[in-house]
Amino acid sequence: MNTWTREACERLDEQDPLRDFRGEFALPEGVIYLDGNSLGARPKAALERAERVVADEWGLGLIRSWNSAGWFDLPGRLGDQLSTLLGGGDGTTVVTDTTSVNLFKALSAAARIQAKDTPGRRVIVSERDNFPTDLYIIEGVIGTLGGDYELRLIDAGRPLDEALDESVAIVTLSHVNYRTGRLWDLASVTAQVQDTGALMVWDLSHSAGAVPIALEASGADMAVGCTYKYLNGGPGSPAFIWVAKRHQERFSQPLSGWWGHARPFAMETAYEPSAGIERFLCGTQPITSMSMVETGLDAHLRVDQTLLRDKSLALTDLFIELVAQRCGDHPLTLITPRDHGERGSHVSFRHPEGYAVMQALIARGVIGDYREPEVLRFGVTPLYLGFSDIWNAVEALRDILDTRAWDTEDFHRREAVT
Amino acid sequence: MNTWTREACERLDEQDPLRDFRGEFALPEGVIYLDGNSLGARPKAALERAERVVADEWGLGLIRSWNSAGWFDLPGRLGDQLSTLLGGGDGTTVVTDTTSVNLFKALSAAARIQAKDTPGRRVIVSERDNFPTDLYIIEGVIGTLGGDYELRLIDAGRPLDEALDESVAIVTLSHVNYRTGRLWDLASVTAQVQDTGALMVWDLSHSAGAVPIALEASGADMAVGCTYKYLNGGPGSPAFIWVAKRHQERFSQPLSGWWGHARPFAMETAYEPSAGIERFLCGTQPITSMSMVETGLDAHLRVDQTLLRDKSLALTDLFIELVAQRCGDHPLTLITPRDHGERGSHVSFRHPEGYAVMQALIARGVIGDYREPEVLRFGVTPLYLGFSDIWNAVEALRDILDTRAWDTEDFHRREAVT
Numbered sequence: 001m002n003t004w005t006r007e008a009c010e011r012l013d014e015q016d017p018l019r020d021f022r023g024e025f026a027l028p029e030g031v032i033y034l035d036g037n038s039l040g041a042r043p044k045a046a047l048e049r050a051e052r053v054v055a056d057e058w059g060l061g062l063i064r065s066w067n068s069a070g071w072f073d074l075p076g077r078l079g080d081q082l083s084t085l086l087g088g089g090d091g092t093t094v095v096t097d098t099t100s101v102n103l104f105k106a107l108s109a110a111a112r113i114q115a116k117d118t119p120g121r122r123v124i125v126s127e128r129d130n131f132p133t134d135l136y137i138i139e140g141v142i143g144t145l146g147g148d149y150e151l152r153l154i155d156a157g158r159p160l161d162e163a164l165d166e167s168v169a170i171v172t173l174s175h176v177n178y179r180t181g182r183l184w185d186l187a188s189v190t191a192q193v194q195d196t197g198a199l200m201v202w203d204l205s206h207s208a209g210a211v212p213i214a215l216e217a218s219g220a221d222m223a224v225g226c227t228y229k230y231l232n233g234g235p236g237s238p239a240f241i242w243v244a245k246r247h248q249e250r251f252s253q254p255l256s257g258w259w260g261h262a263r264p265f266a267m268e269t270a271y272e273p274s275a276g277i278e279r280f281l282c283g284t285q286p287i288t289s290m291s292m293v294e295t296g297l298d299a300h301l302r303v304d305q306t307l308l309r310d311k312s313l314a315l316t317d318l319f320i321e322l323v324a325q326r327c328g329d330h331p332l333t334l335i336t337p338r339d340h341g342e343r344g345s346h347v348s349f350r351h352p353e354g355y356a357v358m359q360a361l362i363a364r365g366v367i368g369d370y371r372e373p374e375v376l377r378f379g380v381t382p383l384y385l386g387f388s389d390i391w392n393a394v395e396a397l398r399d400i401l402d403t404r405a406w407d408t409e410d411f412h413r414r415e416a417v418t
Numbered sequence: 419m420n421t422w423t424r425e426a427c428e429r430l431d432e433q434d435p436l437r438d439f440r441g442e443f444a445l446p447e448g449v450i451y452l453d454g455n456s457l458g459a460r461p462k463a464a465l466e467r468a469e470r471v472v473a474d475e476w477g478l479g480l481i482r483s484w485n486s487a488g489w490f491d492l493p494g495r496l497g498d499q500l501s502t503l504l505g506g507g508d509g510t511t512v513v514t515d516t517t518s519v520n521l522f523k524a525l526s527a528a529a530r531i532q533a534k535d536t537p538g539r540r541v542i543v544s545e546r547d548n549f550p551t552d553l554y555i556i557e558g559v560i561g562t563l564g565g566d567y568e569l570r571l572i573d574a575g576r577p578l579d580e581a582l583d584e585s586v587a588i589v590t591l592s593h594v595n596y597r598t599g600r601l602w603d604l605a606s607v608t609a610q611v612q613d614t615g616a617l618m619v620w621d622l623s624h625s626a627g628a629v630p631i632a633l634e635a636s637g638a639d640m641a642v643g644c645t646y647k648y649l650n651g652g653p654g655s656p657a658f659i660w661v662a663k664r665h666q667e668r669f670s671q672p673l674s675g676w677w678g679h680a681r682p683f684a685m686e687t688a689y690e691p692s693a694g695i696e697r698f699l700c701g702t703q704p705i706t707s708m709s710m711v712e713t714g715l716d717a718h719l720r721v722d723q724t725l726l727r728d729k730s731l732a733l734t735d736l737f738i739e740l741v742a743q744r745c746g747d748h749p750l751t752l753i754t755p756r757d758h759g760e761r762g763s764h765v766s767f768r769h770p771e772g773y774a775v776m777q778a779l780i781a782r783g784v785i786g787d788y789r790e791p792e793v794l795r796f797g798v799t800p801l802y803l804g805f806s807d808i809w810n811a812v813e814a815l816r817d818i819l820d821t822r823a824w825d826t827e828d829f830h831r832r833e834a835v836t
Contacts (some may be wrong), residue, residue, distance in 0.1 A: 033480060043777070046476075047554060051465065051468070054465050101673060102673030140671070234704075235471075236704045238704060283516030283519055283551065289704030
């Protein structure tokens with residue numbers, strides 16, 4: 001392990017092949033933004049896009065813009081762009097609704113197929129440490145299935161095969177854990193699950209745009225994820241759902257709204273799902289929020305994914321090493337895997353006063369976030385963070401810990417959003 | 419019936435107590451916009467609001483805006499504002515997701531309660547002429563219920579009681595029919611349905627913001643609707659769901675995402691629904707699109723609803739009378755009820771060449787829309803339309819019919835969105 005210096009970090013920034021991307025994002029003065037894994041920074045182009053949608057497409061085009069501005073095609077157009085990034089194949093992805101709603105669709109579709117093909121399988125497997133909405137949605141889906149379905153949770157660190165047997169219908173995991181940053185191997189886990197006869201549904205919320213993904217090659221059955229974290233789509237921008245081409249004609253989902261109909265404007269009385277991925281659409285989408293997703297994707301589609309991953313790992317390595325070197329006297333416990341093959345693009349530490357420490361950091365403009373219990377979480381976004389940012393962030397952390405600056409009543413509890 | 423003149427229409431505009439509202443909306447030059455029942459015109463304030471959300475709240479506030487800009491409270495805050503307009507009572511409404519998704523939640527919740535309270539009831543009643551997505555969603559919900567549930571459709575013009583018996587669990591109707599503009603009486607239909615032991619779920623998409631509504635006083639059980647039509651929320655702006663206070667603690671719905679949890683940030687493994695209307699939330703909402711809903715609601719909350727309704731009826735009366743007087747030689751058939759008590763805020767006519775006639779109108783800047791089969795639909799929005807607009811629109815229609823200007827290949831088929 002090197003002994004790091006500020007100058008060494010500055011030299012890495014000068015040599016960084018991705019350094020020019022930072023200029024494409026609007027970031028406030030005096031802020032080191034380490035929460036792009038929760039809400040990605042704004043592409044400068046997003047403001048002009050929003051103005052165009054609101055002033056011109058809505059204000060002047062009015063109802064005509066559903067056709068003339070391509071609004072109705074947005075879920076599929078953005079889906080195809082995103083699929084290029086995720087290696088998903090053509091016609092496999094739509095941008096629509098929320099991650100929770102899309103997971104409901106995916107799990108419902110998977111459960112229906114399994115109930116038909118192998119009705120004895122009544123278990124859905126996930127992780128106890130999964131992002132809670134994934135677990136809540138599994139509960140919701142199970143409530144619609146009738147019969148004795150069961151949610152089986154594996155504990156962090158336990159091998160997945162302990163949960164796999166002939167009773168499992170579906171396994172659903174987050175590719176990168178929202179708290180620890182732990183990364184599953186997409187292809188090998190998918191193969192392991194499918195070998196037991198279960199279907200594999202991934203949540204890519206904390207990996208899409210942060211980690212190279214080859215969805216089609218992984219053999220996965222379905223995936224969902226969000227666009228407002230590493231993909232920079234804007235606050236609450238619509239999520240996505242991907243369905244393997246081989247399944248599309250067979251899978252159906254219960255949120256059978258008119259956007260998923262084979263002929264949405266024929267105004268027929270009976271539902272007939274669209275032949276393709278569009279059957280996973282439901283209702284009319286929030287066009288202004290959705291349109292800005294394109295400006296986020298645009299930057300990602302111009303980045304070499306290998307360079308992105310290399311920089312991500314270099315930045316998270318640096319963070320981990322600096323904390324060890326500069327904050328070694330303080331009770332910080334790394335909970336993110338050190339192994340590159342098991343790490344996403346954020347790093348997390350436990351600290352007994354994690355909540356107050358994070359508030360003190362935020363007050364100094366170093367914006368990470370806090371997650372129960374005791375977790376300081378730092379998102380690393382290679383498109384708009386450099387090595388000096390990491391140095392400065394850890395120096396702020398060191399100073400706060402050395403001076404106990406976190407230990408004031410100002411840094412009381414509040415709520416936050418992932 | 420008066421014989422109308424252009425001058426008489428101009429005099430009515432001069433006397434119109436709502437005439438100043440027009441200045442609050444951005445409308446293009448040379449357009450008479452008769453499709454505000456499909457996509458409402460843009461409040462001028464919406465552009466500044468979008469810019470503030472994108473440039474300041476997202477760009478500068480970043481993740482902090484979930485708290486500091488009140489993003490997380492938006493569904494409830496907008497819901498309370500909307501509930502004031504709809505007479506829904508406090509804490510009964512959230513703005514969230516799409517109408518289709520919200521109808522899925524409402525029908526699922528209603529069906530669960532009925533399955534528990536009166537399990538023999540296995541029929542959901544609606545109208546054959548309902549907006550198709552409502553029927554498709556009923557199909558989707560039935561698919562999740564197990565057992566022998568049935569959709570029973572009444573034909574247009576038939577009395578509702580023909581469909582009501584002790585097997586009916588839920589009745590769901592559109593308050594105003596999307597095609598004909600036919601208006602149901604909210605309170606008396608609700609009472610009629612509930613007298614038979616069924617629950618009443620309304621779709622207010624084509625009436626919210628167009629017709630005075632007293633939801634709580636009507637005794638209805640649940641309602642959903644959209645904000646992008648008469649409420650001017652912007653393209654695809656999030657929809658709403660209202661649940662009668664008396665039901666909130668008992669009703670639950672399967673889209674059990676983290677925004678509906680009693681403690682969304684405690685990151686608990688098991689789902690526990692929020693005590694109030696928030697249990698009908700699911701996932702993270704599209705903040706930019708949602709924020710603009712407030713600028714639409716702002717205008718509506720300053721309008722006297724009686725004046726709005728009076729003007730709406732005067733404008734639709736005028737449209738009907740002018741078509742009779744000025745286009746009487748042409749095969750136009752009014753399909754909107756003449757009785758004020760049965761009319762929403764749009765008027766529709768059948769014409770054998772309806773599609774081409776509407777394209778010819780749009781080409782002249784008179785923007786209504788076409789609905790299968792053969793229906794010319796004209797939305798009347800009293801906040802930004804005047805009596806002279808109706809005169810000019812009918813004159814354009816008359817000229818197109820008199821000169822057969824619709825009869826060219828330019829006006830071939832395309833698709834449109836309601």
